[in-house]
Amino acid sequence: MFNLILFGPPGSGKGTQSEKLIARYGLKHLSTGDLLRSEIAAQSPLGMAAKSIMDKGQLVPDEVVIEMINSALENNPQARGFLFDGFPRTTAQAEALDKLLAQKETEIAIVLALQVSKEELVSRLLNRGKSSGRSDDTNEAVILSRIEEYERKTAVVAEYYDKFGKVVRVKGEGTIDEIFDILSSEIDAKSEA
Numbered sequence: 001m002f003n004l005i006l007f008g009p010p011g012s013g014k015g016t017q018s019e020k021l022i023a024r025y026g027l028k029h030l031s032t033g034d035l036l037r038s039e040i041a042a043q044s045p046l047g048m049a050a051k052s053i054m055d056k057g058q059l060v061p062d063e064v065v066i067e068m069i070n071s072a073l074e075n076n077p078q079a080r081g082f083l084f085d086g087f088p089r090t091t092a093q094a095e096a097l098d099k100l101l102a103q104k105e106t107e108i109a110i111v112l113a114l115q116v117s118k119e120e121l122v123s124r125l126l127n128r129g130k131s132s133g134r135s136d137d138t139n140e141a142v143i144l145s146r147i148e149e150y151e152r153k154t155a156v157v158a159e160y161y162d163k164f165g166k167v168v169r170v171k172g173e174g175t176i177d178e179i180f181d182i183l184s185s186e187i188d189a190k191s192e193a
């Protein structure tokens with residue numbers, strides 16, 4: 001199995017690059033943001049509880065997203081590998097993921113961390129908010145809270161994986177295709193190693 005984490009702040013291009021990477025490498029895309037938005041669309045109790053937190057730009061509790069990932073791993077026994085997008089977002093989530101993968105006798109091969117300036121993040125998200133229908137994209141204060149949550153709780157996850165030498169930092173500004181080429185060559189270098 002080849003498992004990778006596409007890491008980066010809100011608006012850094014995780015979702016955009018994930019679509020292209022899963023097509024090239026045949027991985028199963030697991031985005032906790034997308035999974036939570038499906039729960040909201042289904043108006044499940046979990047979705048309703050998550051919505052009020054997401055609308056404030058805060059992180060939903062670790063137990064909730066860890067359980068969602070646990071089920072997704074169980075439900076995809078045939079996967080050649082997983083691409084994690086927007087997960088893990090705290091050190092506790094990273095430790096839980098490592099344990100779940102170890103139970104399957106696999107691990108994270110690489111963490112690709114997209115680096116984008118704060119000004120560019122805000123401008124991308126406000127722009128997407130005009131058409132995305134995502135309630136957390138329309139208000140600049142909520143966008144800034146999401147970035148603050150990232151800086152306060154999520155940035156440390158890269159340091160956690162640095163300890164295992166797994167993180168490759170990639171410039172996330174440029175055209176979508178340029179960034180995709182860089183990400184692909186890092187994956188190719190890793191999977192040939």
Ligand code: AP5
Binds near residue numbers: 008011058060086174
């Ligand atoms: P989530 O859905 O993960 O959102 P996010 O991290 O805020 O990131 P985005 O999806 O907004 O950005 P992205 O990096 O995917 O960028 P994209 O490719 O879309 O999480 C939403 C919420 O759910 C969280 O706030 C939290 O409440 C909750 N949640 C989710 N996971 C959680 C977890 N593990 N723990 C706790 N809570 C969790 O690109 C953005 C825009 O930029 C697009 O319009 C795109 O077209 C454009 N763009 C992309 N690349 C480029 C480029 N190279 N140049 C110009 N524009 C570009």
Ligand code: MG
Binds near residue numbers: 014015031033086
């Ligand atoms: Mg996304």
